[in-house]
Amino acid sequence: MSATYHAAYAHLPGGVAADVRITVADGRLTAVEPDAAADPGDVRLPGVVLPGLANAHSHAFHRALRGRTHDRGGTFWTWRERMYAVAARLDPDSYLALARAVYAEMALAGVTAVGEFHYLHHGADGRRYMDPNAMGQALSEAAADAGIRLTLLDTCYLAGGLSGERYVALEGPQLRFGDGDAETWALRVADLRDSTDGGPAHLRVGGAIHSVRAVPREQLAAVATAVRAGGRPLHIHLSEQPAENQACLDAHGLTPTGLLEAEGVLGPDLSAVHATHLTGEDIGLLGRHRAWTCFCPTTERDLADGIGPASALRRAGARLSLGSDQHAVVDLLEEARALEMHERLASLERGRLTPEQLLDAATAQESIGWVDAGRLEVGARADLVAVREDTVRTAGSDPAQILLSATAADVDTVVVDGEVVVQDGQHRLGDVGRLLHEAITPLWKER
Incomplete structure (x- = not known):
């Protein structure tokens, strides 16, 4: 299948160009020509064209919590109890319906690939489904229906927390997250097939360590080794909360980042999600390893996590990516803008991250394993996102600064x-709001 598009403006690797003619064949960009006149048969794309956006950190089922957790105050830890209640109600069928709608919402926002940090593995009582990967397969089907690529970051989750020197056993809603040990987890994940070994073309399988609270120290290296053996991306929640740091210090005498360094987990294939409460030494370690650091600003402010040191990490050598995490907002343009705005609040300075650097973070598809995407250049995957420049939000904006004015509604x-x-702002599945309503409402009915 081939097509030729014409864009008034497009963000190319060398910067914004005008009158860009883009030719697509067999899912790849075969020509990208700036300063080119449109031919009569070209499909005209409105506004400013961006590479496909990468949502590098998602928990699809958290979308059911939007607008439901603001009446009791509290902290991340009290919010988590309501999250567990939703998790307990999902099965493969209801998860398919919910994730399909959530991924369609992402597509409407310009997301072309998502990294799903997946730990709803088993039945609500902890027993395995007949297909031990039934919940992961539901996510894969949902992404295919919604038309976006999926990196299934199958997550190892073995303990319910860390207290003193003791890892707490999984209990209640957490039982469905666990596989017993890292070896059993790895055997289950090995049964998943993706685009690299004859599986679905839209699917990439990666792995994750939930956190240093949820995977005991002696099993961290085993998880990392299993993921890296297949050349797959590795992710972890890191230092999202001060309580996590303190628990790790109490148990091991190390920060979470220091523990990962000691156990050989840090590396350029690692994405440290949140990375909010870091010491200067932590920042230096992540930078020296050129690790990815995935910020989720709308979630981090919703959960009162704090503001992470994005520009300091970048200066140290770490790379930045973005995610919508619990989907209080699904808008990668807002996540990119918030990365800069939060830095302004913390530093009392403007321009901590340039528009070009923000776009790099929003299109960091390599962080979730799609190394041939996220750029408008010949040979790359044919992902195009046209953002209107004539709406009440974007009218008058410099095309080079569109990320600082546009929202998902302008895609x-x-x-x-x-x-x-x-x-024309409409998803091929139709009314995505209706799909979300139909998937979420039953999860909140009294049982």
Whole structure:
């Protein structure tokens, strides 16, 4: 399948160019020509065209919590109890319906690939489904229906917490997260097939350590080794809360980052999600390893996590990516803008991250294993996101600074691997709001 598009403006690797003619064949970009006149048969893309956005950290089921957790105050830890209640109600069928709608919402926002930090593995009582990967397969099917690529970051989750020198056993809603030990987890994940070994073309399998609270020290290296043996991306929640840091210091005499260094987990293939409460030494370690650091600003402010040191990490050598995490907001343009705005609040300075650096973070598809995406250049995957520049939010904006004015509502057209998924602001599945309502409402009915 081939098509030729014409954009008034497009963000190319060398910067913003005008009158860009983009040719697509078999899901790849075969020509990208700036300063080119449009031919009569070209499909005209409105506004400013961006590479496909990468949502590097998602918990699809958290979308059911939006607008439901603001009446009791509290902290991250009290919010977590309500999250567990939703987790306990999902099965493969209801998870498919919910994730399909959530991924369609992401596509409407310009997301062409998502990293799903997946730990709802088993039945609500902890017993395995007949297919031990039934919940992961539901996520894969959901992404295919919604028209976006999925990196299934299958997450090892073995303990319910860390107290003193003791890891607490999983209990209650957490039982469905666990596989017993790292070896059993790795055997289950090995049964998953993706685009690299004959599986679905839209699927990439990666792995994750939930956190240093949820995987005992003696099993951290085993998880990392299993993931890296397949050349797959590795992710971890890192220092999201001060309580996590203190628990790790109490148990091991090390910060979470220091513990990962001691156990050989740090590396350029690692994405440290949140990375909010870091010491200067932690920042230096992540930078020296050129690790990814995935910020989720709308979640971090919703859960009162804090503001992480994004620009300091970047200066140290770490790379930045973005995620919408619990989906209090699904808008990668807002996540990119918030990365800069939060830095302004913390530093009392503007321009901590340039528009180009923010776009790099929003399109960091390599962080979730899609190394041939996230750039508008010949040979890359044909992912195109057209953002209107004539709305009440974007009118008058410099195309080079569109990320600082646009929102998801301004996304007009989304092409993923050469396929049109969103056109004129409408998803191919139809009314995504209705799909979300139908998937979420039953999860809150009294039982």
